[in-house]
Amino acid sequence: MRITGVKAELVAVSLAKPFVISLGVIDSADIVFVKIETDEGLTGYGEGSAPAFVSGETSESILAAVELAKPILLGASPFAIAEIHRALDAVMVRNGSAKCAIDLALYDLMAKSADLPLYAYLGGTVNRVETDMTIGIGEPAAMAATAAELTAAGYRELKIKAGSDEEQDREAIRLIRAAAPSAHLKVDANQGWTVASALRMLAYYAQFSVGALEQPLPYWDIDGMAEVRARSTIPIMADESCFTPQDASRIVRARAADTINIKLMKCGGIFRALEINAIAEAANVTTMLGCMLESRLAIAAGAHLVAARRNFVFADLDSFRDFDDSAQIKSAFDFELPDIVLSQTPGIGVELAF
Numbered sequence: 001m002r003i004t005g006v007k008a009e010l011v012a013v014s015l016a017k018p019f020v021i022s023l024g025v026i027d028s029a030d031i032v033f034v035k036i037e038t039d040e041g042l043t044g045y046g047e048g049s050a051p052a053f054v055s056g057e058t059s060e061s062i063l064a065a066v067e068l069a070k071p072i073l074l075g076a077s078p079f080a081i082a083e084i085h086r087a088l089d090a091v092m093v094r095n096g097s098a099k100c101a102i103d104l105a106l107y108d109l110m111a112k113s114a115d116l117p118l119y120a121y122l123g124g125t126v127n128r129v130e131t132d133m134t135i136g137i138g139e140p141a142a143m144a145a146t147a148a149e150l151t152a153a154g155y156r157e158l159k160i161k162a163g164s165d166e167e168q169d170r171e172a173i174r175l176i177r178a179a180a181p182s183a184h185l186k187v188d189a190n191q192g193w194t195v196a197s198a199l200r201m202l203a204y205y206a207q208f209s210v211g212a213l214e215q216p217l218p219y220w221d222i223d224g225m226a227e228v229r230a231r232s233t234i235p236i237m238a239d240e241s242c243f244t245p246q247d248a249s250r251i252v253r254a255r256a257a258d259t260i261n262i263k264l265m266k267c268g269g270i271f272r273a274l275e276i277n278a279i280a281e282a283a284n285v286t287t288m289l290g291c292m293l294e295s296r297l298a299i300a301a302g303a304h305l306v307a308a309r310r311n312f313v314f315a316d317l318d319s320f321r322d323f324d325d326s327a328q329i330k331s332a333f334d335f336e337l338p339d340i341v342l343s344q345t346p347g348i349g350v351e352l353a354f
């Protein structure tokens with residue numbers, strides 16, 4: 001099977017309501033869909049989606065990167081995934097979301113060619129993945145009301161955004177714990193703290209059974225994260241600090257995290273995500289599969305990966321709940337709240353209208 005065509009399309013999706021985190025406010029998402037065609041009539045679909053303040057990429061840079069990748073892809077076999085990633089890395093560093101868009105389309109093609117749903121192609125046997133739901137920064141009472149609604153709806157895992165204002169964060173967790181007494185809570189500070197403020201907040205969070213603290217410090221402060229982790233009873237998760245397998249290697253050697261939040265858009269897709277997960281697992285570090293503002297295509301790909309590797313202890317695959325991608329996506333997975341139930345059709349199992 002040889003690649004005969006590569007197409008990319010930019011789609012703007014607006015959110016039902018703005019999403020606030022310590023790094024900024026997000027009220028719409030630009031998504032780049034990629035379609036890879038082959039001489040055997042199979043078509044693979046991928047997606048790139050990344051806010052510039054997290055990854056440094058924009059939809060325009062993703063489109064430009066896909067153009068740069070075309071000479072590498074055209075004529076190649078989709079099964080040459082390792083060689084294609086090597087060649088992509090040789091022409092552009094980083095650009096994880098652009099590489100992800102290509103990578104997902106290639107995995108979609110490989111699994112379709114094997115006539116297997118992607119989770120089975122990757123070696124898994126289950127097609128059901130539980131996701132958490134994220135609560136953005138807002139008025140603490142409103143955040144608590146949202147927590148009560150979500151747990152009443154059936155979510156068992158909630159991820160709480162923090163890192164802008166310590167007093168507000170304290171009040172939020174107190175009210176949320178009261179409103180959702182049995183929920184498993186994770187807090188994500190999105191790089192908002194220092195070592196000192198992280199330790200203060202961790203001491204406070206300990207009384208509310210917070211199950212994990214994600215990215216307390218700026219992404220570059222691995223030493224600081226190791227110090228926080230050494231002094232914390234709450235498990236520490238690395239997110240913005242880990243884009244690549246090399247980042248993961250550095251984090252586990254520094255003993256800086258209990259869990260690594262892998263996102264397909266940070267690392268360049270499933271091929272590198274598998275590498276990061278293997279590095280983490282070999283160091284007795286668990287993983288979570290997180291997401292950017294992704295449509296049901298990339299969310300489905302992430303869920304296939306989680307379904308195929310038991311080292312993923314959490315899935316934070318909730319972005320598709322916030323926006324309407326029905327104009328672009330004809331069919332995807334079923335959502336039996338809080339479970340994503342993957343389609344048994346070959347590949348990622350998502351059909352695009354493009």
Ligand code: MG
Pocket residue numbers: 188190214215239240261290
């Ligand atoms: Mg995060």
